[in-house]
Amino acid sequence: MKNSDRIREWLLGDESLYYDTMAVKSQSINDEQAAVEEELIKGSLDQKEKTFDTKHNREIRTVSVLYNILAAVFVIFIFVNLLMCVSYLPPLEESQKAVNNEVSQRYIEKGLKECGSTNIVAGMILDYRAFDTFGESNVLFIATVTVLILMRNNRKKEDGAVSDPDDRRLEPKDDIILQKAATFLVPVIVMFGIYVIMNGHLSPGGGFSGGAVIGAGLILYANAFGFHKTERFFTEKTYKWISFTALTFYCLAKSYSFFTGANHLESHIPLGKAGAILSAGLILPLNICVGLVVACTMYTFYCMFRKGDF
């Protein structure tokens, strides 16, 4: 076959140009080179092991000793500095301290009249500084959402193969002592939490502490009777709706109050008689909102860390 024919055929795509004219050999690394390469890889691995061998590395040990000494010096330096600061602060029991300025004076003198709550601290954090507390509730909510993202195990429940992520099987199930104790304790704990929330504007307490108490009661209940009992009334949907409703109500109520000038003359929310349960305007509903958010947050944290699901 002539060369011109071959080229034409190659152009037409029928045949390779070099077919049958060139010897096609399989490439083989020659053995010597392979050995060298293997040694190189092994050497680099050895080097890596040597570099990251933290137990027998003298440099790392020196650095860590140096680090400990420097850290100790730094800690002592900070302690001495803080002690110097404290020693120049005004004495503890003095009433003429710089922190006792006209702000706290106004809160104390006008708090009862303007907020209607006997607990001046509750009046301060839920009336004068209500948006600060709103931010705190949102911080709790965002923390819960992040923990949900990080800890949720998203395994789908395939048919039949139920892999239980719960660690309940490692613990005594249906412990009779715990169950009997919880039967008496849980209603009392939850009732005490509700009492603390409802009396937030009259006595020490409020939404945050009462919510934490209710959350503790829920955790005790879940521990004693297992999660299949709490699943009946507390699931992800419950958490979602309670948090959403409470935060939205808080935002709208306080926005209305601030929109009308933040004084209780124009917002038409009666202050009531100081000392009664139904008094102090918006403070009681806001306390309930905060308490719901905190209780749900506590219980959700526990569920997430325990088994990654509600």
Added chain:
Amino acid sequence: MGPNLLNNYGQVIAMLMFVIGFANLLFHKNMIKKIIGFNIMDSSIYLFLAQMGYIKSHIVPIATDGAASVDQYINPIPTGLVLTGIVVSVSVTALMLSLCVRLYRRYNTLDLDEITTMLRKEGR
């Protein structure tokens, strides 16, 4: 040194707690212990704030008898600040613990040095 070191003994204790927590952060390699140190620091701050608001022979600001005078109650503002601090500390602790759980699932250790070594070994 100033004149009031012994009078402010409560604040001295708060500072001591702060330094203990800070030393925990610096010296321990285990991350759970670091978080515990962080919480000790938080508690010292609450103690310090509560001390700042306290006035001798004054009572809690709950006006049960309707009286409102500065000479009777302690300062209510640091109390509110402590509340804010507690809430933020709870949230931050939960966040840090969940991140720790994720790190443990990935590297099977809580030692910060070992985790850094593994990261270097993987070439990141």
